[in-house]
Amino acid sequence: MNDNEWEQKPMGGKRERTMVAILRVLYNAPGPLGSERIAQNLRNAGMDISERAVRTYLAEADECDWTRNLGRRGRLLTEAGRYEVDHALVIDKVGFIAAKVDQLAYQMTLDPATRKGNVVLNTATIQPKDLRASLNAMRKVYEANLSMGRLLTVASAGETIGPFRVPNGRCGIGTICSVNINGLLLRAGIATTSRFGGLLELRDGRPQRFTEIINYDGSSLDPIEVFIRGFMTSVGKAAKTGSGIIGASFREVPVAALPEVRRVAVLSEKLGLGGILALGGPNQPLLDIPVPQGRAGLIVCAGLNVMAAVVEEGIATTSAAMSSMCEYSALTDYREIHSVVASIK
Amino acid sequence: MNDNEWEQKPMGGKRERTMVAILRVLYNAPGPLGSERIAQNLRNAGMDISERAVRTYLAEADECDWTRNLGRRGRLLTEAGRYEVDHALVIDKVGFIAAKVDQLAYQMTLDPATRKGNVVLNTATIQPKDLRASLNAMRKVYEANLSMGRLLTVASAGETIGPFRVPNGRCGIGTICSVNINGLLLRAGIATTSRFGGLLELRDGRPQRFTEIINYDGSSLDPIEVFIRGFMTSVGKAAKTGSGIIGASFREVPVAALPEVRRVAVLSEKLGLGGILALGGPNQPLLDIPVPQGRAGLIVCAGLNVMAAVVEEGIATTSAAMSSMCEYSALTDYREIHSVVASIK
Known part of the structure; x- marks a missing residue:
């Protein structure tokens, strides 16, 4: 192991925080939600985020297999997404x-x-x-x-x-x-x-x-x-x-x-x-x-x-x-x- | 359960502390120790205690089955005494x-x-x-x-x-x-x-x-x-x-x-x-x-x-x-x- 391997860049703390916040809205929802409802939900919780930004995060979440796109019914959290919410940001x-x-x-x-x-x-x-x-x-x-x-x-x-x-x-x-x-x-x-x-x-x-x-x-x-x-x-x-x-x-x-x-x-x-x-x-x-x-x-x-x-x-x-x-x-x-x-x- | 059963008298904190300190000396010793050695050991650690007081505690410890009296060779800690040291004063x-x-x-x-x-x-x-x-x-x-x-x-x-x-x-x-x-x-x-x-x-x-x-x-x-x-x-x-x-x-x-x-x-x-x-x-x-x-x-x-x-x-x-x-x-x-x-x- 050399020096470089040890040294960790500070992770994208704010990005991860936003992603987890979006996943958590789905976690607590009884069924699938669309990006508009998610953005509204986050703004109600005091977070300043646009519907468009939420859509970008959700596309990335689909790729990570954290969410499934059900089309007009919105996104559903997968088991992997649930695990992510449970284990991300443990310091919080x-x-x-x-x-x-x-x-x-x-x-x-x-x-x-x-x-x-x-x-x-x-x-x-x-x-x-x-x-x-x-x-x-x-x-x-x-x-x-x-x-x-x-x-x-x-x-x-x-x-x-x-x-x-x-x-x-x-x-x-x-x-x-x-x-x-x-x-x-x-x-x-x-x-x-x-x-x-x-x-x-x-x-x-x-x-x-x-x-x-x-x-x-x-x-x-x-x-x-x-x-x-x-x-x-x-x-x-x-x-x-x-x-x-x-x-x-x-x-x-x-x-x-x-x-x-x-x-x-x-x-x-x-x-x-x-x-x-x-x-x-x-x-x-x-x-x-x-x-x-x-x-x-x-x-x-x-x-x-x-x-x-x-x-x-x-x-x-x-x-x-x-x-x-x-x-x-x-x-x-x-x-x-x-x-x-x-x-x- | 009535009111009286809930209310706890403050326990004899200082007495328990002294007892555990004495047992701990035996815990860390390689073999049996007499009251004089124990008192000396505690005084070295900054505790003000007489050999006579140590003897009184040890008599009580014998009764609780925490120590065994080996006569002139001193006291040996029992398994129960070891358990006591491990589990007493957990807040410490x-x-x-x-x-x-x-x-x-x-x-x-x-x-x-x-x-x-x-x-x-x-x-x-x-x-x-x-x-x-x-x-x-x-x-x-x-x-x-x-x-x-x-x-x-x-x-x-x-x-x-x-x-x-x-x-x-x-x-x-x-x-x-x-x-x-x-x-x-x-x-x-x-x-x-x-x-x-x-x-x-x-x-x-x-x-x-x-x-x-x-x-x-x-x-x-x-x-x-x-x-x-x-x-x-x-x-x-x-x-x-x-x-x-x-x-x-x-x-x-x-x-x-x-x-x-x-x-x-x-x-x-x-x-x-x-x-x-x-x-x-x-x-x-x-x-x-x-x-x-x-x-x-x-x-x-x-x-x-x-x-x-x-x-x-x-x-x-x-x-x-x-x-x-x-x-x-x-x-x-x-x-x-x-x-x-x-x-x-």
Whole structure:
């Protein structure tokens, strides 16, 4: 390797940024879009771009196989295009998890009084033959209260969970995401700061300490997904014996809001959305994690703990945190899910 | 769950800190130590503690099964005690990876002129029956230049790699850690800043972009270990076809030192310790990752890429980054390792 090979020219940062912005509009659209609609969409988002420029980018995207030209119906994103959006500009995604939590908390519209509105889900898919074993593993986690709440939904291939369509040959499972707590707090006027996802050691059912930590603002990946993929949890064991390693999230709330936080936590449990695992005192460390002056620590179970228990059973899953939203009324209590499963079959 | 169960008393932070400090002295000791030696050791590290206080802590540690009392020979750390040190005070370990890199770079003593001194190793263990298949997978990574350098060492059960003793029924492999580059740069008066470990996409043998990032200062885990555990690499494929996902580390060096950095990189390659995958221009983004004014980006292959290729083959390994140091002269070129393996068998 000689000197020249090492030296990298600065990449065309602005061009790549524009391309990814265009692809992202298609990524988030329910179907194909034309260049006019894409340009309008980008201008609404504050980007100064002409329809003509968008057309030039789209021609290049066609060549890269990122988009397919459907003629008058516009462009459709290909699988390669989807991969491109997911993997381009990764530096923008560091801290992106924290931003996504805030975004979804704002979009969560459930009104506790009427029980109408959307909640945030984690979605997973499994092979249909693994459904019974998966639900069994999940039930034990729900019973031990190591999940977020008691509600879930199951869908077969071709059906949707919110905007997520279950692929052929798979079975979809939607579970409550811990972001819903942030949503309920936000509706009560309380802003939550998400600090890190970690592995939490339970002993005799009580949280002892975090054994690993990944800060939300220092990672492009959801920390809990990383821990589950790496087989670092023992949620099933924790559910059975009270001792084990589960996923948990550390957040902070303003000290002045503590009484209201307690009220919201009770409300959230009543709604089946899950409660709080531990709440720290004003300005006090919680499980040895210090908080800034004026804040209190708050620990919630990872919503993905139920799926961790499935993975621990050796069942192959694809799993995505904070990936969908659906109507609260579409969810079922885990104690009644077997009748739902029977009816969709 | 009622209010009281949530509220956590601040834990005995100072007591736990002292206990862990005592256990850590035993952790780093080659054999059992008495309370007097432990107290002396802690006072040398700036901690104000009496021998009598150490004895009280050790009695408690015996009860918790963290230490075993060997009478006049002192206390020995148990497996449970070792686990305790590894998992206690995790908040102290966030950013710990960056600190460990700096510490080891300083301790790396190899003198390029005399080729004498210590280098930093990653150590891994496998089952002896997997040794041949592992070395084959590793060889391809070395040949494709996706490893750190060309040197490694193999040891059978009971033998040592630096201070690391290979456990019964296992076979040990020591490979070059990418921290050695920091060590060589430091000897040339250049301080390196370690920013993140990531997954790097290669296409036709050339680095394209990072697809995932975990900052060293936001994690208690080594990012590359996390990616390998989660089966997120395709180092074997990259070695074979030139295209795939490998582990890599992003660092920064002062702009003024760039000519010397190039010289050290050539030297490092000559020593078999591995070179630089990409070097950015002054103040310029490298693979779209911006750097502060006055710095240049530097990307090196993860030393663990060779072990990633082994894991990708479905071979069970235990692996630890930056875990050992050994004499440079004890290492062998990968092209000659088969004869070494034959001789130790």
